[in-house]
Amino acid sequence: MKYENPQIPEGINVSKTHPLKELAILAGSALLLLAVFSFLLGHSAAYLARMIPFETEVELSKGLDFSNDGTPGVHAYLDGLTQRIGQTMDLPQGMKIVPSTIRKKEFAMPGKRAFHEAGRGCPGVLLGYAKRGRPRVKKGRVLRMISICHRPLFYLVENHPDFGIAII
Amino acid sequence: MVNIIIFLSLMVLGYLFGQWAEKRHYRSILEREEILNKLPAIASRYPPADRAYEQVLVMGNTVISVDYFKRFLATLRNLFGGRVTAYESLLDRARRESMLRMKSEAQKLNADMVFNIKYETASIYKGRGQNIGSVEVLAYGTALIAKH
Numbered sequence: 001m002k003y004e005n006p007q008i009p010e011g012i013n014v015s016k017t018h019p020l021k022e023l024a025i026l027a028g029s030a031l032l033l034l035a036v037f038s039f040l041l042g043h044s045a046a047y048l049a050r051m052i053p054f055e056t057e058v059e060l061s062k063g064l065d066f067s068n069d070g071t072p073g074v075h076a077y078l079d080g081l082t083q084r085i086g087q088t089m090d091l092p093q094g095m096k097i098v099p100s101t102i103r104k105k106e107f108a109m110p111g112k113r114a115f116h117e118a119g120r121g122c123p124g125v126l127l128g129y130a131k132r133g134r135p136r137v138k139k140g141r142v143l144r145m146i147s148i149c150h151r152p153l154f155y156l157v158e159n160h161p162d163f164g165i166a167i168i
Numbered sequence: 169m170v171n172i173i174i175f176l177s178l179m180v181l182g183y184l185f186g187q188w189a190e191k192r193h194y195r196s197i198l199e200r201e202e203i204l205n206k207l208p209a210i211a212s213r214y215p216p217a218d219r220a221y222e223q224v225l226v227m228g229n230t231v232i233s234v235d236y237f238k239r240f241l242a243t244l245r246n247l248f249g250g251r252v253t254a255y256e257s258l259l260d261r262a263r264r265e266s267m268l269r270m271k272s273e274a275q276k277l278n279a280d281m282v283f284n285i286k287y288e289t290a291s292i293y294k295g296r297g298q299n300i301g302s303v304e305v306l307a308y309g310t311a312l313i314a315k316h
Contacts, residue, residue, distance in 0.1 A: 001216050003208035003281055010198075013260045015253035019183070019241060022253060026244040 182236030189235075190257060197264050204271045208281040209309065215283050220315045224277055227308035228269025231292060232262045233301060258303060263287060266307035279311035
């Protein structure tokens with residue numbers, strides 16, 4: 001019996017797809033999925049934030065500092081605002097009103113500064129504020145500031161001509 | 169930002185060096201395969217009964233590591249499923265290199281052929297996150313040396 005090994009053609013066990021092409025397809029698909037997910041999350045954040053139980057919000061907001069560095073005028077304005085809200089809103093037991101202010105410029109800035117100014121890093125759904133309060137902020141800029149809420153208790157209450165946007 | 173730069177640098181280096189090493193290895197494999205093609209390597213378990221042979225175990229072992237670019241590509245592929253083409257060439261090279269080393273050993277013994285060829289594979293280093301790091305492929309068989 002004669003034994004021999006014929007020459008096997010190249011490329012039978014190896015894919016001919018260029019690795020860079022495969023990378024482009026896979027990375028592009030992953031980025032597209034991520035973009036769609038972020039878009040859906042961004043648009044549903046205001047709705048989802050309302051479904052978080054108050055106890056969870058309280059737990060998440062522990063350790064956050066809500067003090068304001070404003071002038072006495074600002075403090076007086078916020079105290080008055082707190083009283084007015086407290087009288088009109090039927091808040092659950094244990095829920096405190098913590099008002100804060102941000103200036104329009106800061107509100108329009110992308111990133112975390114608006115949150116920081118609004119109470120030492122208390123994030124909220126700014127799209128929700130924009131819808132409720134209709135501040136004069138471009139929607140595109142507000143959208144960039146959308147974040148997952150640690151403490152989604154913020155609502156735009158007033159757009160004061162002197163003190164800026166008041167939120168709680 | 170620093171992490172992104174490190175990641176991109178590793179990707180570029182992995183791709184360039186990986187492609188260079190792969191092409192060079194394939195060139196070497198093709199050259200040696202042509203030379204050693206005269207020595208038949210058969211998977212059959214039954215040696216020819218036409219004459220008496222001295223039987224010697226021969227083996228060839230290869231360990232090949234995967235580059236950063238391919239590892240990332242394979243991780244992306246794991247998200248979507250399908251053929252992990254990034255590893256195909258890696259394993260193909262390891263198999264063929266092991267076979268060549270085994271045949272070289274048989275040739276040194278003046279063997280007429282190698283019978284009962286088998287492969288064993290093992291992942292000898294998992295790497296971070298249980299990714300494949302290095303692959304070992306062992307080819308072994310029985311070299312038949314004609315008795316004079």
